[in-house]
Amino acid sequence: MKKSMKKRLSLLLAGLLALAASTGCVGGAEAPVNNDTAPQTSTGADAGQNPEPTATAPEGAGTYKIGINYMTSASYVLVTLRDNSVKVIELLGSNALPIDDDANPEKIMQDIENMIASSCDGVIAWMLVDQMFDPLSELCERGKVPFVLNDKVPEDPATISNIKANPYFAGAIGPANAVYGESVAEYALAKGWKTVLILSGDAADPTDTPRILAFRAKFEAGGGIVLNEAHAASTADIQPTIDNALVAYPEPDFIYATGPDYSNASCDSLYGKGWKTKVLSSGLDSTSLERLADPDSPMDFLNGDNWVAGAFSAIILMNELDGNPLLDANGDKVWYTDIMPFGVPSAQYDLFKKFFIDEFMFTAEELSKMRTAVNPDFNYDVFMDVVKNYSLEERLKARYAEGKITKAEMDAAGIAVN
Amino acid sequence: MTRGVKAYMGDLVPLFTLLALTLFFSAATKGALLSAMNLNNILNQSIPPIIAGLGMMFVVAMGATDISTGVVVALASYFACMAVTAAGFWAAFPAAILAGLCTGLLIGVINTRFKVPSFMITLSFVISVRALVTLMLGIQTLQIAKPLRDLFNGWAVRLSVLAGLVLIVVYVFNYTPLGMYAKAIGENENAVKYTGINVSKVKIAAFAISGVMAAIAGVFTAARVGGVSTTLGTSFEMKVMMGLFIGGIPVSGGMGTKVSKLIAGCLMITLLESGLVLLNVSGAITQGVRGLVLLAAVYFARVVSLSIHNRAEAR
Amino acid sequence: MTSDIVLSVTGIDKHFGATHANRCITLTIKRGTVHGLAGENGSGKSTLASIISGIQAPDCGVMFKDGRHYTPETPLGANRQGVAMVVQELGVIGGLTAAQNLFLGKMKQFSRFGVVNVRRLLEAAHTAFAKWELPEVPLELPASAFSIEQRKMLELARALTNDPDVLVLDEISQVLSHDNRRVLYRFIDNFKAGGKTILMVTHDLEEMLAICDEISILRDGALVSTHDAADLDADKVKRLMIGREVSGHYYRMDAKADYSPDIVLKAEDFHVPGQIERVSFELHRGEILGVCGLSDAGIHELGTALFGLAEHRTGRLTYIPANTELKSAKDVVKTHGAYLSKDRDAYGLMLDADIHSNISLPNADRLSGALGFQNPRSLRALSEQAMKDYEIKSSGLEQHTRRLSGGNKQKVNLSRWLVKDLEYIILDCPTRGVDVGVKAYIYGILMELKRKGVGIILISDELPEAMGMSDRIMVLKDHRNAAVLNREADFSEERIVEVML
């Protein structure tokens, strides 16, 4: 009896250890982590002396272990944002350590602490709400680890100046959330629609709230009427919430859903009702895009930037770690919250899928050029040009220039090329 | 081995498990686990669950359930932040404690006066109080000012509050009638009632203590993350509960409820979360590995305590 | 099959850890008889009963039933071989209805394609009670709603659904009230008349002598001897059980009521809806006031209500020396009162806690100082003192109460109150489930308390006990105070039963 128990126990433990070890290796398999035992390497100079630079990292550009926190593994939005950072880091020959925050604000701080303790050279930070930025900044300063703000950027002036004063602050980049909402409102007003149901998640979600506020301001100023703002308390509640709202407010002109989960639930709810109601949303996931391309689907408008902030923030951090921070004319770090969303017309869907979803939107070559250590011409202004010009068309043109897209395909997509 | 020693050994099992986990992770991380900075982190991260657990222990000792801890964290930190904004610095703890106390008293009164099972009450609190915080907080940003944050995050306050609370709870739990009654209710509520003890009062007190401790944990949590948000403390109660039960506190409560087990359990969980990051286990799979290791740790502790028990029995 | 020996056990031996519970017991039980097992607490009679019932397996030894090997590995196995039991370890399950409890594990016989025919189940349940003229319990209600007597009747009916040749009854009459005991005795007669056999364990020697045909006496796990009941009397049984001469009486000897005129407790118009109807009485210093009545007369409810645990209680209960009204259990404890519930395991002890915790529980408040501080040493000293003063046999203060014998459990239960200076105490069947030795010991304690001037309310299901110990007896009938009888004048069984009915 006791013997069999012991055997079972040891088997179980052995299995666990193997699992833990194997998953541990996955994280570090591509390049051994050099900084395991080394003290904090906070500047590029230190990291540059790294004894075993990997093949893809040229002279002067170090390899780093970079921590990325992301809210939850269960959201396409947040996972894509994470993956964009991870891909940039990996394409540049460094190692990413993405940590799941378990959808928990306390865990965000805990994860950052743990990243610092596990000798990450830099941190790509995603903070849930404004008040978390100050603690983050202090934490990284104490740990002497450079950090970049990814996607979420604070609005409070005091917080902003605190962060900018932090020597370990590398930059901040995020989408133009208000523009997301406004462009939906503009589109609807142009179509002459008057009534709307808004479907969103948590009633105080920091991403959705500015979008909704901007949308309401614009739409109501244009004479539109918001029938109801429906908030789902959890993912399981999304479907019933929109179902119920559509009983209470039947056949609105359109539904403004703030993200993929909500737009898809809205489409499902409208399915078979035979209403003229359309769905307008943000977030470029494949299901939404396929529905947009389908003339029978109520999905009518989508915008987004494919969560590119994740990629840009990684570039900012890599340059910072190389010892080549991106500084503007005043010597300030990147602080940009206006990444513009774009729409994906159905004619361009196939190309979008190929070059944004199946492949990465930047090539390794493009990325390596965005590193001053490799390409001395790269600087703040060049970077800002890349950011400001970023759009579906611009990206497709770049692929065209590389010969990956034919002229015929570009014409079919309605993009003029010379 | 005498019975006394046996009981003592049984209490030590969670500590052994903790030690085993520590050894494993420090070996696997080549000592990084025990670096000064990481020890700081582990302590830091364990403080809120330990504090909340100190309160929840009273409820668990009675064999009752309190899953409202997470929402009390959110509610209390909301009031703490409001009080700081409105009245100043000093008001944080009183406001939070008052919020926690009221919630706990309410749960206790509904439980004893209206005979509603505590699991049901606290479940409905989880559903509704979270929504209440969302409603009150709305889109405003409630920040905890830097000096206050520094104070709460500073070693002096953090450690002294933790040590103070541990001492107070050890005292109340082991050296006063209240603690004894709470444990006795877990053993046999009727027996307690039939010795002339006002069981309702004890229960209300236990829920109130649980609420107050959750509130204090809430202030520390808010200080750590800089303020309140609507999702603050989400599934925090499950973390605390895991800490309690992994430490070996019986689900049915009673005399086996010990402060040392709670502390060992909470440290184990934090250690696990931290250790996996140090091992570069990343992404969604971390959660699964954590679940498996938790199950293994509980199983291990059970097997060990069983074999100690059997050996003592055989003599 | 026609042999007159239905069951024989040979060389049964059983150890529990260091305890040698049964020592090579060899015993034969004759068909169509009631066979009693007598012995002190811890003499091994319950162990033997549970081995025969298949609850415990013997370390060695064999058993034969109807001349064939009898190997009950489980109670179910025993049932299949014609042995059924009503024992303490196998209660009823509160979440199930009475009918489901009756046929638990036998649902298949009412099932077709796995679906139970509820009507047939209820009919069968009804028949099970009717067949032996047992008082039927509400069949469709969950057993959690039942009183302890109803539960016992249900257990008895459940055992009988197996249609056993041998029925093991372990201390069943202990929980039964006077009238239900009569039902039990009538049943035993009927059962025996059908040529079936009963193996009975009881602490009530008078009862045992009255209904058993043969009595086997156990001491320290070994069989002393087996006798015809006709050859025995109570003193002889006691002597055999204890192994030495014991005084013939353990009740008090004096025939006169003897107590101080000072009143300790005074109840006026004491009323609990549906339980107690306007009861008034006075308890004097040094008085033992017996309380008797039929099963539903409300005697046990009176105890609970006096202790302040009944809901919607009206009327006054006053502690006269301080002239304070007692409204809650706390008031009773504060005025140096105490209460002992009838159901010791459910309402008295924390069975899975150690002796120390159990003794400390009612004294914690009293012994705590500033800031509620309890000195572990003084608590421990108290427990040690209680253990010593009341001769609790155990392996130490850390022993779990569950492992103690019934008598020692009751000593723990009593001693924790007696270690403080009491003014009055309400005892509900204090000798339930304890052996003669402890019984005598408890009566001794009562006399000691009486001498100290403590007022005692002795609620009892056993008339001899009430008559033997009380100065006055209050008889409740239909929740009312029907009469208060005096030791000198009215103490006879006929008189009391007359008032009861």
Added chain:
Amino acid sequence: MANIKALRQNPRVRAQFIIAAVLLSLFVAMHFVSGFKLLSPGNVKLLITQSVFPAFVSWGMMFIFTSGIVDLSVGANCILSANVGVLLAQYLGLGYPGLILGTVLAAVALEQLTIFCAVTLKIPSWIAGLGMALVMESATTVGLSAYLSGTNILWLDEYRALGTFPAMLAALILGAAVSMLISDRTAIGCNIRAVGGSPHVSGAMGIDAKRTVILGAVIGAAFFGIGSVFQVSYASKFIPVAGLGSLSTIFNPLAVVLLSGSFARYINTSVGVLVGSVLVTSIFNMLTLLGVPSGTWQQILLGAIVVTCGMISGVHTKGVVK
């Protein structure tokens, strides 16, 4: 038999009438207040459709919880097994059999893992459930991310006939009938309660406790597996969650189980689950119709209603309440 008849006319029946009357008048009143929307055919269809999942999960949990296992992994289990079913049906081309059998078998198998931890490894069921919830959530997200690109949701595009109204209505009625049949009219239903009540006594009565708990879990998991099939057919997806977010999936069913348990004195538990599920679903629907904001006030009111129901049922509760 007279005895039995008398019992039938006990306060229980009266209480059932009162509860039915209160609920009915609530619905009728709300129908008028909501501008004749609540009981409109379309909305009644919706209410029934939405009730199916919580009802099946509650029935399932009822069987598991009654046997003494508090399993909090049910939500994670539903999500994982539904996605397994969709994967088999659509991506491996197994159609309806794949969807239904795949989901139900996955639910049963996963539940057996939890039960193995709780019963065989003797890990307290709370911990076993939470631990397995962590593992299952992680398995869902990791598994799906390996399979999908451009989204993290596995869509059920075909094989959605079970999500239509007639199927949902039939499911609800059949579910209640089968649950009632199993829990009240079969030996296993009785045994589950017996084991939950006292493993020792039921063991002595020849009931194998371990086997009963395992069987109870099989029945329970089959119920919530079927519930997941209907849910995924109706909503065409079962969005994965992480970080113990699956717990919020079962908050409403948990409330339903507790409610039906506390009204067990008056209403058969299986029927109570049905009524409770429709009620909880309707509360959100009603409040939306009344213009009460979702995500805040609706949840606050649900919490208040659960506690109030608990208080009402607690009026006659005697004895120990934990």
